[in-house]
Amino acid sequence: MEALKESDVKIALVGVEDQIRKELDPYTYDSDRIEVIHTPDVVGMDDPATVTIRKKRNSSISVGVNLLKGEGYSAFISAGNTGAVVAASTIYLGMIPGVERPAIGIVIPTLKSFAFLMDAGANTGPKPAHLLQWAVMADVYVREVLGVADPEIGLLNIGEEETKGTEFIRETHGMMTERLKNFIGNVEASDVFRGKCDCIICDGFLGNVVLKVSESLTENAGALIKREIKKSPVAMLGALLLKPRLKRIRRLADYSEYGGAPLLGVNGIVMICHGRSSVKAIKNAIRAARTEIEHQIIRKMKVEIEK
């Protein structure tokens, strides 16, 4: 409903029809702009990706991704099982020529503004060439969708010197130095939130850990602060006065503000959202998907990958 107000987007809601209708019921909307597509199969959050592909062909994920292969549907957005979305997108849409594996990019807030980190968890054991391919795609995404004119790209490592880290990292560093004009070299995890560069490339295991540590730390810091504040009435008053400002901080630290996480590398626009996405997060994911369509990022990524 929020997205309909914001632009002239048309939305197909794919899932168990009864449940969707029940959610839609309280609203009045232009019925030409909302379509409901019934899919009886439901993919659980813990279902292995293979189950989705082989046994749940009538799920929102399988059917939704397949819609992109026909006419009239330009982007697929899901807040469901990430592994299943990655697998279904890879199998049904295929890859952009020259890209071997898809990766998930996330926008994270930094002291300066934000940074785009990729891969956030689609791949646990990639090769150096995969990271180079992701860097080329991330560059396009940050320019076109996030509007950074000349993004700087860094490789996540445990030291800045090019001799640091594993053999895997050193090899990736060499390939990026040769191929990427805007590669600034290794960046440390402590640089991520300082906003040292616009794009941070790493394998999905590491990216997932960075994401989870920061989410968890923000959450738990909040819980700790509340616990401490409740111990003192003076502190409670202080917190009350601070509240409007702290809300702004929280918003800065809230990933959902930036909408979904694009799955780049597959031959279509796919956006993955957190299972606990707010209304705003979904609306922002729809907006980001629209920008991807308008800026023709699939075509542009193909051009850059071919170079």
Add this chain to the structure above:
Amino acid sequence: MEALKESDVKIALVGVEDQIRKELDPYTYDSDRIEVIHTPDVVGMDDPATVTIRKKRNSSISVGVNLLKGEGYSAFISAGNTGAVVAASTIYLGMIPGVERPAIGIVIPTLKSFAFLMDAGANTGPKPAHLLQWAVMADVYVREVLGVADPEIGLLNIGEEETKGTEFIRETHGMMTERLKNFIGNVEASDVFRGKCDCIICDGFLGNVVLKVSESLTENAGALIKREIKKSPVAMLGALLLKPRLKRIRRLADYSEYGGAPLLGVNGIVMICHGRSSVKAIKNAIRAARTEIEHQIIRKMKVEIEK
């Protein structure tokens, strides 16, 4: 000086004598309990470890570590170049039989109390057997030095199921399941700060990233909060009222409260401190080293590793 007050410890200060004397000058102390050992070579924070070993044999790190091989010195503490301390300790002290590589353990604050994470950065490309050896030593350390009666040990992974993660992680999981009685399986990065277990084992690349992300996030959150608060006088008053409680939070999030990080696996007690350690951090590192000595952890680790 603080450590001298706290216990009957004797301290040898190893380094450039003039500089040490200058720092000691303002204090009155029992000169029998402070010894100064002059070492003219200085290891820079960016010197490769090999330089320390081959060319700077008269540095505080080389000389200090070697003191442990003689009589009368029971622990070495350094806030210098970590790589150099790890290399010098490994080469001069040798390893505990059955341990192939040393690892750095750090105490991190959690919602419940704290957790011990190892390796925090000594090894970037370990084998599953190394992680198992670290787990056995971490178990001893947490029991003896941190006083946790029956510590639970987790393996850092990107999912809880034993099929998750890389081949490396799955193999490590299998070895730990077989060998460790108190192994609770995989833990996710988001569990770390929730205090799901007492010991978290991971490779040094990952451990270092967890450490740096959390340090950096805490620092930058502080900077962000200050920036926001300064925008409103009401918020500034609120912050003033909150200050005593926020200080407690900050202390909870301050790694230095727990003193240094033990280097486990070498045949001697070595403690590594942050280059920016406070007085309190160094004092606490000395206290932790004393506890290691009193609880004979080297002997106990040898026993456990041999089992």
